[in-house]
Amino acid sequence: MNYSDRLKELRNDKEITQKEIADYLKMDKDSYGHYERQDYIIPIKHLNSVCNYLNVSIDYILGLSNTIEYPHSNNEIDRIKSGERLKKLRKDKKMTQAVLASHLKTVSTVIGGYEKGRRLIATPFLYMICKDFKISADYLLGKIDNPKYLK
Numbered sequence: 167m168n169y170s171d172r173l174k175e176l177r178n179d180k181e182i183t184q185k186e187i188a189d190y191l192k193m194d195k196d197s198y199g200h201y202e203r204q205d206y207i208i209p210i211k212h213l214n215s216v217c218n219y220l221n222v223s224i225d226y227i228l229g230l231s232n233t234i235e236y237p238h239s240n241n242e243i244d245r246i247k248s249g250e251r252l253k254k255l256r257k258d259k260k261m262t263q264a265v266l267a268s269h270l271k272t273v274s275t276v277i278g279g280y281e282k283g284r285r286l287i288a289t290p291f292l293y294m295i296c297k298d299f300k301i302s303a304d305y306l307l308g309k310i311d312n313p314k315y316l317k
Contacts, residue, residue, distance in 0.1 A: 167293040169227045170204045210286045224303040236310045244308030245283035253281040
């Protein structure tokens, strides 16, 4: 997962400083800088906010697609819809929560929490699911309804 290059490139193309994005996220510049350099993994809620600020898709930032933005994209992540879509994907792939958890190197209760909408999918898990199953992160998070699958 390498979102660093695209974040920097977009920020520079739009002539936005790290401080401006950090202020938007209500954090200090150094904290945002750690995300941009990938010293720390950017949480989904911050990644979504940055994508909204830069007007780009999560798929694009994560390198899952070259589609910069989707028409009619929601700004907010829908936890309930995200959970339902993850559950449907898992069932379509004929996987139990335990099998998906093992694939992600986590435990079934984490998957259950995602599927029930109790918490957002962690960024590394989201990336792995989307990459391995060729599904859009924006779709899985409930930001768009199409395209569901990526090429």
